[in-house]
Amino acid sequence: MTNTTGNSSVPRAYLSRRYHLSASHRLHTGAFSDEQNRAAYGKCNNPYGHGHNYTIEVTLGGPVDPVTGMVCDLGTLDAFASELLLARFDHQNLNTLPEFESSVSTTENFTREVHRIFSGFAHAELIRVRIEETSNNSFEYAGPESNRKAQNL
């Protein structure tokens, strides 16, 4: 690093916070016939839906403030998540929400939606969103493909 201004000696760290929410969904697309939907999505295409306990892991990065010792204030982040993540999705049927009106409620699409939400958090840089749909399945999104460094962190 060639930057020799005062800020160059400030350590840069990453803070990850995990949130939990429970929701139902059904994987189904109008682009397929019923038979194609069943073939593509299997038991996830059950017309009555099913549900998961999702774990949402949000990673933020930035210089550690020498005054507070923090990347960002946790209370501010939790309040943001409570209002824009948990209040919106917890104990809901994802398919009924406007976010999934024109996209299938896969966890890939859910991860991108949560990334879009947290990219509006003004107090630190969003690095990555990772969602565990079950303890065996998890999905990550770090923004556009060019953002390779974030994906390697």
Place this chain on the structure above:
Amino acid sequence: MVLLTRKAEFSSAHYYWNDVWSAEENERVFGRCANRNGHGHNYTLEVTVAGEVDQVSGFVVDLKQLKDILEREVIRVYDHRHLNLEVPEFATRIPTTENIAISIWDRLDGKIPNARLHRVRVYELPDLFADYYGERG
């Protein structure tokens, strides 16, 4: 190159307080963490090192040796201690999860033979953790 991660645990007390601020300002910014009697956590430390696999031993590093280094440099100093009052780096640095990760990096950097420190991850709670990769600026 292969990454290898070793986990260790320590249990410590701490509080968040900045002497340049009034008591009211500390309580406003740090909330319950500003209680001067302290509170504590079971921390989980994950240290990831990067290196080449030795052709003879098949190891990146000897895990026993890595365990002993973590024990000597970190666990013996932090475990069952009050971080603010008993660990020198936190006399001038608030023991947030971020600063604990940075301090552990500084303690370990250059001390692991045949491998490069890649990441220090510190869990304060299962749902809250900080990562440090030695980056500055």
